[in-house]
């Protein structure tokens with residue numbers, strides 16, 4: 001008689017849902033907190049003044065560069081992997097990336113996609129942008145970050161921006177794959193130990209849980225992240241499940257709850273205080289998305305990062321009066337729910353230039369509360 005001994009079923013690993021547990025696992029061995037370079041703020045303000053003196057009404061602050069749209073994840077709320085599905089196999093050359101950055105001329109470059117760490121020329125691209133003294137924010141889901149890091153030295157001009165939508169359970173649900181949060185957190189720990197600047201980037205969707213987000217914010221603050229970037233999700237029409245997106249008033253209610261001053265005072269947000277106030281519904285701005293032109297394999301998205309009714313090879317087409325008569329809140333129905341930082345954080349900066357009290361609030365936030373000026 002043969003007796004089959006079945007192995008006991010493996011116990012599921014408990015999810016890491018508290019800051020205490022996360023810090024036990026991922027607190028960097030040598031807590032290094034690289035400072036946000038003061039040069040970032042001074043260069044940005046000097047650039048804005050120079051552009052205004054040249055008489056430019058509209059000009060870019062951040063070049064959004066998407067070298068490829070392919071990704072190693074399929075997040076539920078992602079518009080890019082769906083919108084660019086027919087060209088996911090294509091990517092920009094290194095020269096095309098550098099030409100786009102030069103054509104835009106903005107001092108800040110945000111590299112996104114798709115997943116930029118899948119771009120084979122990323123180390124050369126980052127090296128060249130750093131050499132030219134652009135401030136580069138490289139947005140990543142973290143899956144390949146540890147590998148790519150080996151080819152990219154730390155620099156004050158480079159910041160990794162890790163996509164983290166919550167603690168383990170919430171984030172893995174958001175990106176539709178188990179284990180991603182742990183890989184991203186391990187990469188963050190390694191990056192911080194090696195002296196890189198690291199930020200987190202959280203998009204809010206329906207169902208985002210305030211208590212879970214506070215655990216995340218506590219974790220990344222104590223790990224030594226440079227700042228927390230927050231944004232409202234955009235209701236990309238290509239996304240089949242539109243239920244995940246918040247309407248404008250719903251977003252405001254969620255942000256009011258999550259950004260209650262007594263709850264978040266100890267966290268270091270990269271977004272400036274005026275944009276956080278806008279998210280809480282305390283201010284109104286018209287969109288200035290021309291400040292974040294987005295270059296993709298098909299050209300510059302026209303008009304903006306979330307919407308592409310067409311693409312163009314000429315970045316200057318994105319600054320025309322005629323274009324912006326058609327887009328923005330109250331002009332195009334697809335703008336009605338949009339509160340994205342690419343359209344509205346820059347609006348707070350331009351608003352502050354016209355209003356000394358707002359400028360004082362922004363500078364106070366930067367100097368006293370160590371907030372940023374704008375999330376890229």
Ligand code: SF4
Nearest residue numbers: 071073075078114141
């Ligand atoms: S990681 Fe980013 S690019 Fe990739 S599927 Fe998710 S949202 Fe889209």
Ligand code: SF4
Nearest residue numbers: 287289304335338343
């Ligand atoms: S408000 Fe409209 S034009 Fe502005 S960023 Fe949002 S979708 Fe684009």
